[in-house]
Amino acid sequence: MKPNANWPRFALALFFSMTSLQVHAIDIDAGDYTALPEGTTVGVLYAQHAERNRLYANGAQVPGNNGLDSDIGIFRAIHFMKIAGFTVDPQLLLPFGRLRAQDDLAPALGKGSGTADLILAGTVWVIENPANRQYLGITPFLYVPTGSYDAAKALNLGENRWKYALQVGYIQGLGEKFTLDGAADVTFYGRNDKATPQGAALKQDASWQLQGFIRYALSPAWDLRAGLSYARVGETELAGVSRNDETDITKFQIGTAGFIAPKTQLLATWGRDIKVDNGFKESSRLNLRLLQLF
Numbered sequence: 001m002k003p004n005a006n007w008p009r010f011a012l013a014l015f016f017s018m019t020s021l022q023v024h025a026i027d028i029d030a031g032d033y034t035a036l037p038e039g040t041t042v043g044v045l046y047a048q049h050a051e052r053n054r055l056y057a058n059g060a061q062v063p064g065n066n067g068l069d070s071d072i073g074i075f076r077a078i079h080f081m082k083i084a085g086f087t088v089d090p091q092l093l094l095p096f097g098r099l100r101a102q103d104d105l106a107p108a109l110g111k112g113s114g115t116a117d118l119i120l121a122g123t124v125w126v127i128e129n130p131a132n133r134q135y136l137g138i139t140p141f142l143y144v145p146t147g148s149y150d151a152a153k154a155l156n157l158g159e160n161r162w163k164y165a166l167q168v169g170y171i172q173g174l175g176e177k178f179t180l181d182g183a184a185d186v187t188f189y190g191r192n193d194k195a196t197p198q199g200a201a202l203k204q205d206a207s208w209q210l211q212g213f214i215r216y217a218l219s220p221a222w223d224l225r226a227g228l229s230y231a232r233v234g235e236t237e238l239a240g241v242s243r244n245d246e247t248d249i250t251k252f253q254i255g256t257a258g259f260i261a262p263k264t265q266l267l268a269t270w271g272r273d274i275k276v277d278n279g280f281k282e283s284s285r286l287n288l289r290l291l292q293l294f
Contacts, residue, residue: 026139026141026165026167026183026185026187026209027209027211027229028167028169028181028183028211029257029267029269029287029289030179030181030213030214030215030223030225030227030257031171031179031181031215031257032169032181033123033125033135033136033137033169033170033171033181033183034135034171035080035087035089035123035125035128035130035135035137036080036087036089036293037080038080038081038082038087039080039081040079040080040293040294041077041078041079041080041293041294042076042077042078042079042080042291042292042293042294043075043076043077043078043291043292043294044074044075044076044077044078044289044290044291044292045073045074045075045076045289045290046072046073046074046075046076046287046288046289047071047072047073047287047288047289048070048071048072048073048074048097048285048286048287048288049069049070049071049284049285049286050069050070050072050282050284050285050286051067051069051282051283051284051285052067052068052069052280052281052282052283053065053066053067053102053281053283054066054280054281054283055105055279055280055281056276056277056278056279056280056281057278058244058277058278059277059278064103064104065102065103065104066102066103066104066105066280067101067102067103067104067105067106068099068100068101068102068105068109068280069099069100069102070097070098070099070100071097071098072095072096072097072116073095073096073097074093074094074095074096075093075094075096076091076092076093076094077091077092078090078091079091086124086125086126087124087125087128088122088123088124088125089122089123090121090122091120091121091122091123092118092119092120092121093118093119093120093121094115094116094118094119095115095116095117095119095147095157096114096115096116096157097113097116097157098111098112098113098114099111099112099113099155099157100155101154101155108154109154109155110153110154110155111155112148112153112154112155112156112157113148113157114147114148114156114157114158115146115147115148115157115158116147116148116157116158116159117143117144117145117146117147117157117158117159117163118143118144118146118147119141119142119143119144120141120142120144121139121140121141121142122139122140123137123138123139123169124137124138124139125137126138132172132173133171133172133173133179134171134172134173135169135170135171136168136169136170136171137168137169137170138166138167138168139166139167139168139169140164140165140166141163141164141165141166141167141187142162142163142164143159143162143163143164143165144162145158145159145160145161145162145190146158147159149194151194151195151196151197151199152197159192160192160193160194160195161189161190161191161192161202162189162190163187163188163189163190164187164188164190165185165186165187165188166185166186167183167184167185168183168184168185169181169182169183170182170183176217177216177217178214178215178216178217179214179215179217179223180212180213180214180215181211181212181213181214181215181227182210182211182212182213183209183210183211184208184209184210184211185208185209186206186207186208187206187207187208188206189203189204189205189206189207189234191203195238196238196239200238200239201238201239201240202236202237202238203236203237204234204235204236204237205234205235205236205246206234207231207232207233207234208231208232209229209230209231209232210229210230210231211227211228211229212227212228212229213225213226213227213228214226214227219258221258221259222256222257222258222259223256223257223258224254224255224256225254225255225256225257225269226252226253226254226255227252227253227254227269227271228250228251228252229249229250229251229252230248230249230250231248231249231250232246232247232248233246233247233248233249233278233279234246245278245279246277246278247276247277247278247279248275248276248277249273249275249276249277250273250274250275250276251271251272251273251274251282251285252271252272252274253269253270253271253285253287254269254270254271255267255268255269255270255271255287256268256269257289263292263293263294264290264291264292264293265289265290265291266288266289266290266291267287267288267289267291268286268287268288268289269286269287270284270285270286270287271285271287272284272285
């Protein structure tokens, strides 16, 4: 692809199709599908810094210095209870933060900040075997379009559309030290009737993701972990025109998690994208998580 006078406009249009700054699929941390005792309440605070320094279209890198950085936080509240003999955990997630275009894209995209869309979720565990570290849970997600959104702005935390997702997560202990985690999810998108200042409608095909992790226990309270995921992000249609922007994203992460007090856990992971067909490629993503049991 050769540079031309329209490429910043192209980059802007491409960005509108990307939902990875929100959650195009449901990223998990290893251990998330552990069922906790009835009556337990969990408060979680996430902080994520990601840098993107390459932009791709149909597998080819767009010329120029195209950067986009994000600083995203998430507040998450979870409560474990029993319903009809099954452990369930109603939960609420509220993302917030800021986005900043860098280098050649800064004039066209600028920056944005505020809250993202409210997420309501709840896992039902159909297998719960703590003695063997074996769990199987099913989680529906509902994204409510409450986030900051302005059709005249290129960068928004909110998406101005409903989203629905379903995820299945599985944990299996292997011996005394190793644990495998896996998850699969599919996301369906509602319609954004104000995708542009002119009121063009945005539609998107379903997306899906597969994730796998391995954990090694250095002690009962501290582990090392590594993960790999593959996502297929659905093609978008703007004003009735298909945009040929379906993308595959492969990424990895490494990290550690441990309890610094009986009810307080810290987690840190670092990762990056391995391959992206369309959109921004993450060169670095640092995730920090503080978890408190009540």
